[in-house]
Amino acid sequence: MKKFDLLLTGVGGQGNILASDIIGDVALTAGYDVKKTDTLGMAQRGGSVISHLRIAAQVFSPLIKEGEVDILIGFEKLETVRWANYLKPGGIAIINNYAIPPLSVNQGLEHYPTDAEVKNIIGQRTDKLYLVDGSQKAAELGNARTLNIFMLGCLSKFLPFEIKDWEVGIALHLPERLLKLNMTAFELGRKEIR
Amino acid sequence: MKKLLSGNEALALGAYHAGVRVATAYPGTPSTEILESISQFKDIYTEWSTNEKVAMEVALGSSYAGARTMVSLKQVGLNVAADPFLAAATTGVKGGLVVINADDPGIHSSQGEQDNRRYAELAKIPILEPTDSQSAYDLMQVAFDISEQFDTPVMLRTTTRISHSKSVVDITGQRQLREQKMEFPRQMQKYVMLPVNARVRHPLMEERLVKLAAFGDTFAFNQLEKGEKKLGIITSGIAYQYAKNVFPNATILKLCLTYPLPPELLKKFAAMVDKILVVEELDPFLEDHIKAMGINVIGKEFLPRLGELNNDVVTGAAVKADLLPASQPLEKISIPAKLPMRPPLLCPGCPHSGAFYVLSSLAQRLKLPGSKQTDKTSTLVITGDIGCYTLGAYPPLNAMDTTACMGASIGQAIGMEKAGISNKVVAVIGDSTFLHSGITPLIDAVYNQSKITVMILDNSTTAMTGHQEHPGTGFTIQGDPAGKVNIENIVKGLGIADVKTVNAFNLKEVRAALKDSLERDELSVVIVRGNCAVKVPKKVNPRAVDKELCNQCGICLLIGCPAIQTEGPQPVIDGTMCMGDACTICEQICPRKAIKPASPVKVGVNK
Numbered sequence: 098m099k100k101f102d103l104l105l106t107g108v109g110g111q112g113n114i115l116a117s118d119i120i121g122d123v124a125l126t127a128g129y130d131v132k133k134t135d136t137l138g139m140a141q142r143g144g145s146v147i148s149h150l151r152i153a154a155q156v157f158s159p160l161i162k163e164g165e166v167d168i169l170i171g172f173e174k175l176e177t178v179r180w181a182n183y184l185k186p187g188g189i190a191i192i193n194n195y196a197i198p199p200l201s202v203n204q205g206l207e208h209y210p211t212d213a214e215v216k217n218i219i220g221q222r223t224d225k226l227y228l229v230d231g232s233q234k235a236a237e238l239g240n241a242r243t244l245n246i247f248m249l250g251c252l253s254k255f256l257p258f259e260i261k262d263w264e265v266g267i268a269l270h271l272p273e274r275l276l277k278l279n280m281t282a283f284e285l286g287r288k289e290i291r
Numbered sequence: 292m293k294k295l296l297s298g299n300e301a302l303a304l305g306a307y308h309a310g311v312r313v314a315t316a317y318p319g320t321p322s323t324e325i326l327e328s329i330s331q332f333k334d335i336y337t338e339w340s341t342n343e344k345v346a347m348e349v350a351l352g353s354s355y356a357g358a359r360t361m362v363s364l365k366q367v368g369l370n371v372a373a374d375p376f377l378a379a380a381t382t383g384v385k386g387g388l389v390v391i392n393a394d395d396p397g398i399h400s401s402q403g404e405q406d407n408r409r410y411a412e413l414a415k416i417p418i419l420e421p422t423d424s425q426s427a428y429d430l431m432q433v434a435f436d437i438s439e440q441f442d443t444p445v446m447l448r449t450t451t452r453i454s455h456s457k458s459v460v461d462i463t464g465q466r467q468l469r470e471q472k473m474e475f476p477r478q479m480q481k482y483v484m485l486p487v488n489a490r491v492r493h494p495l496m497e498e499r500l501v502k503l504a505a506f507g508d509t510f511a512f513n514q515l516e517k518g519e520k521k522l523g524i525i526t527s528g529i530a531y532q533y534a535k536n537v538f539p540n541a542t543i544l545k546l547c548l549t550y551p552l553p554p555e556l557l558k559k560f561a562a563m564v565d566k567i568l569v570v571e572e573l574d575p576f577l578e579d580h581i582k583a584m585g586i587n588v589i590g591k592e593f594l595p596r597l598g599e600l601n602n603d604v605v606t607g608a609a610v611k612a613d614l615l616p617a618s619q620p621l622e623k624i625s626i627p628a629k630l631p632m633r634p635p636l637l638c639p640g641c642p643h644s645g646a647f648y649v650l651s652s653l654a655q656r657l658k659l660p661g662s663k664q665t666d667k668t669s670t671l672v673i674t675g676d677i678g679c680y681t682l683g684a685y686p687p688l689n690a691m692d693t694t695a696c697m698g699a700s701i702g703q704a705i706g707m708e709k710a711g712i713s714n715k716v717v718a719v720i721g722d723s724t725f726l727h728s729g730i731t732p733l734i735d736a737v738y739n740q741s742k743i744t745v746m747i748l749d750n751s752t753t754a755m756t757g758h759q760e761h762p763g764t765g766f767t768i769q770g771d772p773a774g775k776v777n778i779e780n781i782v783k784g785l786g787i788a789d790v791k792t793v794n795a796f797n798l799k800e801v802r803a804a805l806k807d808s809l810e811r812d813e814l815s816v817v818i819v820r821g822n823c824a825v826k827v828p829k830k831v832n833p834r835a836v837d838k839e840l841c842n843q844c845g846i847c848l849l850i851g852c853p854a855i856q857t858e859g860p861q862p863v864i865d866g867t868m869c870m871g872d873a874c875t876i877c878e879q880i881c882p883r884k885a886i887k888p889a890s891p892v893k894v895g896v897n898k
């Protein structure tokens with residue numbers, strides 16, 4: 098059994114915790130041991146939110162070591178580069194091309210990293226960077242909250258789980274009326290990774 | 292059935308299966324979800340208590356009546372409940388009593404870092420520590436048996452990482468409920484702690500510890516995992532997981548009963564290995580006790596006493612201790628410019644924002660962003676408390692000067708005044724915090740003729756910890772109607788004459804009331820009332836900045852509202868975040884009247 102250490106980063110309210118819950122259930126269904134831990138510095142109030150998700154035959158520590166993340170899934174650019182050191186050399190980074198500037202940036206006191214800087218930072222670890230238009234695609238679908246399922250669609254291309262397991266996992270965590278739309282977002286996500 | 296459960300969910304399910312009948316708690320990160328999770332079972336009694344002390348006392352009564360009972364609280368919650376906790380340790384129990392104590396190494400969300408295993412030692416009661424969700428589920432069931440067998444409350448200690456991590460639980464059991472009549476047979480020597488009786492209880496407590504230590508020698512959850520002879524690891528809790536990763540070949544003693552320690556098992560272990568490293572978070576608790584038994588171990592001279600452990604930290608310690616060879620660290624990425632931090636903020640539409648804006652302006656602390664203006668001497672001292680409103684301490688509001696522990700704001704204000712500072716002192720406290728521990732100090736203010744002003748920020752919820760009900764909201768944890776305590780009546784009932792209630796979203800009203808109270812030479816209370824934005828069902832008419840009228844003065848940025856952003860020097864409002872009609876604070880402070888309802892927003896890019 099291969100191991101997959103995933104780090105999901107974002108800002109409170111973006112739905113990355115739910116996304117990591119879904120991945121956990123899908124991995125469990127696929128017969129893996131799973132551990133997941135979220136660190137939320139007051140997520141409700143716009144703080145940063147990260148989830149460590151470890152999938153393997155047997156997992157001990159729920160926290161991933163720095164430099165050992167196989168796939169970094171970023172819902173927001175700044176929050177993703179903040180954790181770039183966790184990515185292993187040659188790992189995969191899937192980043193939603195979207196910025197939520199913190200207050201200090203809005204007030205003109207601090208600098209938000211440019212796209213070139215984002216690419217440079219991640220580039221020091223890997224050339225497998227996928228900058229995806231998740232927020233835009235979700236908005237086009239008419240529901241910005243589908244972003245997390247879109248990101249799962251992107252991620253699914255790199256994990257050995259079957260589409261039907263993803264469907265079951267997603268259905269477990271979302272109300273039925275939202276399922277169809279979210280499965281469309283999932284498909285869009287899959288198409289985004291070529 | 293296998294399921295991914297958080298430690299807190301596993302504890303709740305384990306307790307339910309163990310036949311718990313009564314569960315009490317006061318919210319606090321990271322223990323909050325334990326009661327929330329168990330409250331889904333309608334066949335047990337669950338309550339949010341007014342504070343942890345009350346939660347412990349209700350639990351004690353329930354245990355005396357014969358019910359299996361649990362209390363859950365965060366580490367500082369046990370400070371509040373320490374008195375009945377020690378009393379419970381003295382009287383012992385009837386129905387099993389388990390105190391779930393959640394420590395917070397790393398201070399993810401607390402006002403301090405403390406190792407509450409010391410409390411169990413002080414109280415002379417056993418500690419059980421799970422290593423993951425499975426072990427949380429299993430130990431919870433054993434905990435009640437131990438409590439009844441040894442006539443003692445049991446501390447089940449978790450930490451943030453155990454409580455908030457999900458791992459696989461094989462749910463084997465189902466609810467086991469004894470046929471049992473609830474009754475309280477009087478037993479003066481056991482339950483009435485007059486000195487004569489307490490003197491009888493104390494030796495029983497000492498005996499209890501000796502018996503528990505022997506019990507630990509054969510306790511199935513204290514596990515010896517055989518490995519190489521050259522290194523032995525003694526560990527517990529989440530630290531066990533890191534030890535397994537970092538020392539896959541060592542001989543490991545995993546302790547789940549971490550107080551009192553099993554003497555024979557430890558001796559046996561010590562004889563099996565050449566060298567022993569104790570891997571534990573925070574204080575050298577196991578280490579000190581093991582050393583006191585005359586067993587030679589190393590530990591905290593290599594491992595930190597602060598914060599959480601993880602594989603990196605344990606590996607670093609192992610290298611320092613010459614237990615592992617040093618490895619070439621991965622080169623750090625060079626980050627061109629400093630990355631901006633993302634501190635938590637009051638939500639858009641938060642009822643606390645306006646109150647702090649007024650307070651900050653009355654205290655002459657408002658400062659335009661980037662301005663070189665130095666702090667004027669504040670005319671006010673603002674003692675603070677704990678809740679979402681503690682975020683009012685940050686710029687741009689800068690409107691809180693102290694935060695110590697829940698309920699402290701009022702007593703601190705009295706103390707500053709009595710010590711003789713020349714400033715007027717305002718205490719700021721939330722509604723849940725006021726009911727938790729703000730009433731007794733307010734009584735002190737009345738009694739000792741203090742002249743402070745107390746601002747009670749009533750958003751009708753316990754927002755900080757995830758919006759729990761409290762005695763002032765009129766609902767139980769299960770959402771059923773409950774008794775509702777009226778804060779005005781409490782305050783007036785204490786005999787305070789100057790009590791005003793104002794609308795949190797009407798700045799003129801807040802300002803007038805506060806200014807009036809501050810000018811008076813008497814004790815005053817201002818209740819600032821407005822719903823928490825998270826509880827507002829719908830956003831209506833988000834605001835926008837009219838760029839024609841706006842002269843970019845930046846005053847609207849002084850609220851610190853996350854919905855107000857900038858494009859260059861131009862403030863703009865993110866219509867998807869703005870709470871619109873429910874708030875309008877920025878509209879009220881804009882000197883150019885440039886903020887108005889936007890034309891209906893299209894469903895666009897959401898944030």
Ligand SMILES: Cc1ncc(C[n+]2csc(CCOP(=O)(O)OP(=O)(O)O)c2C)c(N)n1
Nearest residue numbers: 319677678679680721722723724753754755
């Ligand atoms: C003794 C203790 N118990 C619990 C907590 C956790 N806690 C922090 S603030 C808070 C209550 C906040 O509610 P409220 O005063 O109504 O303010 P709000 O967050 O709603 O603004 C709680 C329960 C704590 N810090 N200390």
Ligand code: SF4
Nearest residue numbers: 638641679754823824
């Ligand atoms: S959760 Fe409620 S009280 Fe807390 S910051 Fe948001 S609006 Fe304010």
